[in-house]
Amino acid sequence: MATVATPVPGPDTERTGGGRRWRRVLRGIARPYRDSHGVARFMLVTGTVLVTIMVLLAIFAPWLAPYGFNQVANDAGRFGQHVPPGAGHPFGTTVQGLDVLSRVIWGARTAVTVVLLALLFSLFIGVVLGLLAGFVGRWLDRVLVMVMDALYALPALLLAIVVAFLLSEFVGGGVATAALAITAVYIPQYFRVVRAATVSAKEATYVEAARAMGAGPVTIMGKYLLGNVVHSVPVIATLNAADAILTLAGLGFLGYGIQPTEAAEWGYDLQRAVSDAGAGIWWTGMFPGLAIVLLVLGLTLVGEGLNETMNPSLRVRRLLPVLMPPLERPSQEQGEAR
Amino acid sequence: MSTRTSGSLRTYLVTRLLLFIPNVLVILTIVFVLMRVAPGDPITVARGGQLPPDQIAELRAAAGYDRSLLQQYWDYITGVLRFDFGETIIDSREITDILLSNGGATLTLTFAALLVALAVGVPVGLWAGRRRDSGTDAVLRVFAILTYAAPVFFVGLLFQLAFGVNGLGILPMSNQADPRVYAQTPKVTNVFLLDALLAGDLDAFWNGIEHLILPALTLGLLLSGIFMRIVRVNVVQTLKDDYVEAARARGVRERRVVIQHAFRNAMVPFVTVLGLQVALLLGGAILTEQTFNWPGIGSQLVRYLTSRDYVAVQGIITIFALAVVTASLLIDIINAIIDPRVRY
Numbered sequence: 001m002a003t004v005a006t007p008v009p010g011p012d013t014e015r016t017g018g019g020r021r022w023r024r025v026l027r028g029i030a031r032p033y034r035d036s037h038g039v040a041r042f043m044l045v046t047g048t049v050l051v052t053i054m055v056l057l058a059i060f061a062p063w064l065a066p067y068g069f070n071q072v073a074n075d076a077g078r079f080g081q082h083v084p085p086g087a088g089h090p091f092g093t094t095v096q097g098l099d100v101l102s103r104v105i106w107g108a109r110t111a112v113t114v115v116l117l118a119l120l121f122s123l124f125i126g127v128v129l130g131l132l133a134g135f136v137g138r139w140l141d142r143v144l145v146m147v148m149d150a151l152y153a154l155p156a157l158l159l160a161i162v163v164a165f166l167l168s169e170f171v172g173g174g175v176a177t178a179a180l181a182i183t184a185v186y187i188p189q190y191f192r193v194v195r196a197a198t199v200s201a202k203e204a205t206y207v208e209a210a211r212a213m214g215a216g217p218v219t220i221m222g223k224y225l226l227g228n229v230v231h232s233v234p235v236i237a238t239l240n241a242a243d244a245i246l247t248l249a250g251l252g253f254l255g256y257g258i259q260p261t262e263a264a265e266w267g268y269d270l271q272r273a274v275s276d277a278g279a280g281i282w283w284t285g286m287f288p289g290l291a292i293v294l295l296v297l298g299l300t301l302v303g304e305g306l307n308e309t310m311n312p313s314l315r316v317r318r319l320l321p322v323l324m325p326p327l328e329r330p331s332q333e334q335g336e337a338r
Numbered sequence: 339m340s341t342r343t344s345g346s347l348r349t350y351l352v353t354r355l356l357l358f359i360p361n362v363l364v365i366l367t368i369v370f371v372l373m374r375v376a377p378g379d380p381i382t383v384a385r386g387g388q389l390p391p392d393q394i395a396e397l398r399a400a401a402g403y404d405r406s407l408l409q410q411y412w413d414y415i416t417g418v419l420r421f422d423f424g425e426t427i428i429d430s431r432e433i434t435d436i437l438l439s440n441g442g443a444t445l446t447l448t449f450a451a452l453l454v455a456l457a458v459g460v461p462v463g464l465w466a467g468r469r470r471d472s473g474t475d476a477v478l479r480v481f482a483i484l485t486y487a488a489p490v491f492f493v494g495l496l497f498q499l500a501f502g503v504n505g506l507g508i509l510p511m512s513n514q515a516d517p518r519v520y521a522q523t524p525k526v527t528n529v530f531l532l533d534a535l536l537a538g539d540l541d542a543f544w545n546g547i548e549h550l551i552l553p554a555l556t557l558g559l560l561l562s563g564i565f566m567r568i569v570r571v572n573v574v575q576t577l578k579d580d581y582v583e584a585a586r587a588r589g590v591r592e593r594r595v596v597i598q599h600a601f602r603n604a605m606v607p608f609v610t611v612l613g614l615q616v617a618l619l620l621g622g623a624i625l626t627e628q629t630f631n632w633p634g635i636g637s638q639l640v641r642y643l644t645s646r647d648y649v650a651v652q653g654i655i656t657i658f659a660l661a662v663v664t665a666s667l668l669i670d671i672i673n674a675i676i677d678p679r680v681r682y
Contacts, residue, residue: 039476150364153662155621158655162372165643165651246489250625253491254640270491274629278494278511278519280504296487304483 026176044305050298054291069106069264070099074104082276085283092283094272104287106264110175111295114258115157115244117179118186119237125183126190127229131221132196133191145190152188156243157250160185166257172241178257182244187238195228242299249292266292350674356490363415365659370414373652374407397427412654418660423653427646433653436638442513442528444634447557448623450550454558459565460608462549466566467573467604468596485563490622494629501552511553512631513544513680553630557622561615572604580604580659606677613669617662 005137017034036044059066072079083093091100153161164181171177201207207224215223253255253268260268267289273285389397398404405413417424423433466478485493501509514520514530519542523533531550532541576582577600585595624636631637635654642650 039471039629048606111354146360146364147368150361150368153365153617153666154368154659155617155624157621157624158658161624161639162655163644166372166375242487249489250491250621253489253625254628255644258389267489267491270489270495270627274491274495277498277502278504280499282499285492285495285499289489292489292492293484296489297483300483300487 003117004233013305027334032306032309036305039244040206041310042305044309045300047298047301047303047305050294051302053293054108054298055112057105060090061109065102065105067099067102068307069103070261071099071102072218082284083279091287094284095271095276100283100287103264103269104266104291107266107269107288107291108295110258110263110265111245111248111292113239114175114179114182114248117175118173118182118244119310121179121183123188123237125189126187127226128195130191130194131198131225131229134218135221135225137199141195148188148191151184152192156185156247160247160251161256164251168256174262175258175279178248178251180289181249181251183254186240186244189240189295190233193232193236194229197232201228207233219306231250231310235303235310238299238303238306242296242303243298244294245299347674351671354667354670354674355557356528359662361663361667362599362660365434365663366415366418366656367411369652369655369659370411373648374410420453423656424649426650427654428619428642428650430527431650433650433657436635436650436654437657438529439525440635440638442530442532442585444623444627444630446514446529446531446550447553447626447632447634450554450620451471451561451623451626454554454588455561455565458489458558462571463561464573464601465565467570467577470570470574475570482563482566486558490556490560490625491629493559494552494626497552497556498629510549513549513554514540519545532654546663553626553632556624556629557619558620561619564611564615565608568608569604572601572607576600580681598623606673609615609669609673609676610667610672613673616665616669620658620661 033041033044033048065076079089079093079097079099081093081095081097083089085092085100089099089101091104093099094103129144129148133141150310160181162283163184167180202225207220210220210224248257248265249267249270252265252269253271255268255271257267258265269288270292272286273281273288276282276284348682388415403410421434425432426436430601462481463477466475469475498511500506502511510516515523520530523530523537523539523542526533526536531543534540534546573596577596579600582595582600585599586592590599592678620636623634624639625633626632627636628640635657639651639654642654
């Protein structure tokens, strides 16, 4: 059973060098899918499919969307206002005469871009600060922990609103502003995880050995502590990405996200749709709303699935009934390799 | 034994209360720093271009923005201690006045939502935990994830479409009550439902309840999924414990085992998590208020944000932050009282 988690031992590891590195990376990505069973695998696969669809929509938005996100007319003239779903506009049009289908597809691009940026920023800042606080300790640790705890206590949406509000003074509302506002929300989570792991790993024998061999603080943090910490990141990152989509939509809904002329944003579309609901117009809100639900659902399923597969305390009971197959698999692979 | 336990409980409570002070100070400092990193001063931002420069300078001096940052920080902290959060720039309202007149609506909404979440989340979580890994369990878990994945305003929108004038047409979609009813009810507590009861006006009370149903369901569903998951996980875990096994071995009925033995212990971590959800509840309240045109503090925050009124925004955020810190203090105290293991 333990063979599943550890990389293929012995001769195989020696063989894996240079050009085969990408293969090892691919295998690392595929591992949770191979190792999962039952509910966890179902969640992982369904989630991955949903997220992949959304990412594809985001990448190929210019080719997939029938019109631009800000386009209210074509060669045939202006689009009608509040046209119900039909031949010309499969998802109908809004009060401004925008094509809802195009808005939804372009919105995927905005959501994916903003969340990727926000995750990268918060991951970077959170990991660096967490390593510093855990490794340096003393007053730096205490101050950072205090600030992070206070930030974490504030309602996420409120924090994002304040940051977006302030940034809109400097740089105006845009993709970068939204991404930075969301970044502020998620830094404390990475900080906590990384700091806790650093504090416990700092005293470990291998770190002591490294120090005894003359490794400086930067080397220890970058080479020994960081590698020890990153394995908990995928689960938090996917779950945070799901949450970030909701925060972005919330910002847009309150009018503090991306300006409608710059990009299509689902939350903003829903804000406009609230007044339509009173008139019984359902298509302007339904489709952007469903897009949010599907993307958040996909990311949550991936996160939960990864958690069930990678978290040892949950994994053990999942793997127990299927003890035999994983034991056979490595020997087969080795056989093929030879 | 008992005297020692109560003694350590007292120590815990005193320590926790003392820790409350730095907690509040740090969060206030963060709010202050966040609001002041922006260039320029609040008055110029809100009123620049509308008023002649000398009048702006006058307003700035009156509000204390010509003084040093340190002095302003001191004014802010001491102001909060005196429950003085300042005065809005655009309409010269005391922030405490906003809290008094709009706080009741937010309180009604969050309290009702909490009731909905408890009524849905706890029994469903208990049910799912008992039938772990069955088909029902899987369906309920998907439901829990869905309630999380759907933004509050989208759920609210769906409710409006389904029950509003163009759907079934049975429930109102905005405000705390019909405008006429609302105007006729005398404001005593500023909590509309209480005011209606105090006035002895049952029709107005019923009208208020009708208006409350959709917003409370919307916000409550958001939390119910989380509650359900926590209850489920804890029931699953406690049902595996030895003492549950022992109870079963003694021949205690399954129903009694679940309700009397497992459920009560499963509720302890639940209280802790309840404290963590206060922030989520308040954030969700802002969105719900906006969706249903609910006249709470969140809707006021959005209004002042739109008119770029820094003082109002800072004051309202301070109130939210204080609410979160106080709620977590209360939860910790309750937790310490019901669970003897929680002590310093």
